[in-house]
Amino acid sequence: MLSADDCMRYCKMEFYCPHCNTRLSPCETPPFHIGDGLGWGAEVMFVCLNDECPPFVNGWQHIEESYGHVGSYRYMRLANEEKGELMMVGNKMAFTGSVLDPEVIMAANHRYHQEKEWVEQLNTCVEEKNLTPVLGILLDEKSSLVNKMKASRMLVPLNDLSCIDALRNQQYTDANLEHQINQAIVELLQKNFMKECPDCMEIVKKKAAKCKHCGKNLE
Ligand SMILES: [Zn+2]
């Protein structure tokens, strides 16, 4: 796997197509070997994705005539090789899905580090009365299930009713996690002598005979 730093380094490299002078796009190399089986020899290759590039425009006919199948050529080179070459592509979309996007990489990198920071904060969140890492992990779809389970175990010790609204509005894909969170909410409410109005879901005193939010009779 490429690190975010590696990706960013590749994204900053500038190479140009000798056929059309378009800046080459850094693409992740496919996970399979080609030709003699030596592979690409690099994690990233730089490809001319210009559809007007002459070898690409003319390649369709050439490949049809020479090999009898559909395809064309894109110019590609590796970062550490002086010269590039034309490689065969089966269709127009080949490689367009694997272009490294610095914004996507930076966003993914940021959320990875954020999750790591939250997980560390779980160790001290109860004594610091800090709900932020717990909700951060539980409400982030991309957090790992292990971390979510760990975060959900902090809900009762934290004893902060303000988490309930956000947790109720979240969709959970894992049944165990959902069960654990619902269980925590029940315990939290009991511990604080509160209950949820079955109509409007607002939190009211356990003894309340009537919901102060929607007027529902709770007797
Ligand atoms: Zn080109």
Ligand SMILES: [Zn+2]
């Ligand atoms: Zn109500």
